[in-house]
Amino acid sequence: MSKDIKNILQEKFEGFEPQPTRNLWAGIEAEIQPRRRIAPVWWYAAAAAVAILLTVALWPGQEQPLQSGPALANQSDSLDASQPEQVPAILPEETVAQALVPQKTRPGKHSLPQNTRQQPAPRSLETPTQEEATPRIHVAAIKLPALSTISLTNAAPEIPPTSTASAPAPEKKNLLYKDIKLSELDPITVVSLASETLDELGVRSPVRYQLEKQEELKQKKSRFELVLGKFSFTHTTHRDM
Amino acid sequence: MKRRLHYTEAELIKGCQKGSGLHQQALYQQYHRKMFGVCLRYTNKQEDAEDVLQEAFIKVFKHINGFRGNGSFEGWIRRIMVHTSIEHYRKRSRYFMVDIDQANEVELDADQLSEMSRDEILDLVQGLPTGYRTVFNLYAIEGYPHKEIAEMLGISVGTSKSQFSRAKALLKEKMESQNQFLVKSS
Numbered sequence: 001m002s003k004d005i006k007n008i009l010q011e012k013f014e015g016f017e018p019q020p021t022r023n024l025w026a027g028i029e030a031e032i033q034p035r036r037r038i039a040p041v042w043w044y045a046a047a048a049a050v051a052i053l054l055t056v057a058l059w060p061g062q063e064q065p066l067q068s069g070p071a072l073a074n075q076s077d078s079l080d081a082s083q084p085e086q087v088p089a090i091l092p093e094e095t096v097a098q099a100l101v102p103q104k105t106r107p108g109k110h111s112l113p114q115n116t117r118q119q120p121a122p123r124s125l126e127t128p129t130q131e132e133a134t135p136r137i138h139v140a141a142i143k144l145p146a147l148s149t150i151s152l153t154n155a156a157p158e159i160p161p162t163s164t165a166s167a168p169a170p171e172k173k174n175l176l177y178k179d180i181k182l183s184e185l186d187p188i189t190v191v192s193l194a195s196e197t198l199d200e201l202g203v204r205s206p207v208r209y210q211l212e213k214q215e216e217l218k219q220k221k222s223r224f225e226l227v228l229g230k231f232s233f234t235h236t237t238h239r240d241m
Numbered sequence: 242m243k244r245r246l247h248y249t250e251a252e253l254i255k256g257c258q259k260g261s262g263l264h265q266q267a268l269y270q271q272y273h274r275k276m277f278g279v280c281l282r283y284t285n286k287q288e289d290a291e292d293v294l295q296e297a298f299i300k301v302f303k304h305i306n307g308f309r310g311n312g313s314f315e316g317w318i319r320r321i322m323v324h325t326s327i328e329h330y331r332k333r334s335r336y337f338m339v340d341i342d343q344a345n346e347v348e349l350d351a352d353q354l355s356e357m358s359r360d361e362i363l364d365l366v367q368g369l370p371t372g373y374r375t376v377f378n379l380y381a382i383e384g385y386p387h388k389e390i391a392e393m394l395g396i397s398v399g400t401s402k403s404q405f406s407r408a409k410a411l412l413k414e415k416m417e418s419q420n421q422f423l424v425k426s427s
Binding site for chain 1: 278
């Protein structure tokens, strides 16, 4: 074939950019999308871990959760009362830190609620030395406070004000978590799961809980100021956000 | 991450290899129209071209990790388009590409060709039987030598050459009848 013909033809089709009549991208995306999920899975698992630990932390079951409750409420004394979202956020960070200390595997997540229930919270808070606790919690504060704040701001309005104030049954609803594969959930499902659980457990809103427990707080204030002191930097990091 | 209007080739490749949805969509945005043009030439109707385009892009994203960076990225995508459209017809017809005797060599009228619009030429090409159309595109427009075409299609070099001459002959016929029509009506 002569060069002319080839050149002519190639020229004619140069810059030929027609538009397809239908939207093909949707079909393409659907086919390639499973691959996209591979990257953010760890993120969802982290969100799930926080949500679960949060549920456990706010659970006013036996005596020992009360001790963590006053810590929560006690911190609110120093914080502005109109910022309830921030206050509970601090607690999950420390429980996350506890979680990060013992195990990171999924079986660990399930057994953790058992651990925190049996040990009184202040003791487990005081046991790690300040140097030990500091880096881990700091890490947690950096990594996860946004998630815990988000999950709480979602959870707080959803908790009905009329929920019963009595302590919920101590039976742990471990089944709820065991049957779910957290890695398959998206964060929104995880968060709504956490808030649903809170509803079921009859957890009161953090604000109400704080108000109710203020009497007890004053008694235990001196004891928890020590604890507070250890965690004061979380206030800073949290506020700075 | 902010969505930008234009990404460099390297960014797109890297992003798609990581599975970034943003980059995948950007790659599609930047290349799909040109590639649709390629698909239109290799198929005989718009619907088929769209199916092929979709299939081929899925292959592009699934095999993006196989792109070693040796050679043009656009050329790599283009090859996938061509292969996919060939497969599209190969699956449907046993007689996709049969060995034929070499026809007499004809030459197309260059002047007439340059006078024709792109859409007219596209129409002519789409009107060719699939086998002729494929080889004609690969040789005359994509510019592959017969040896490579033969390898690509799994045929002999001789078959590739004859398919091509037959294509030219048919085109010449059509062009001449068009010319006559135009002459008559003027």
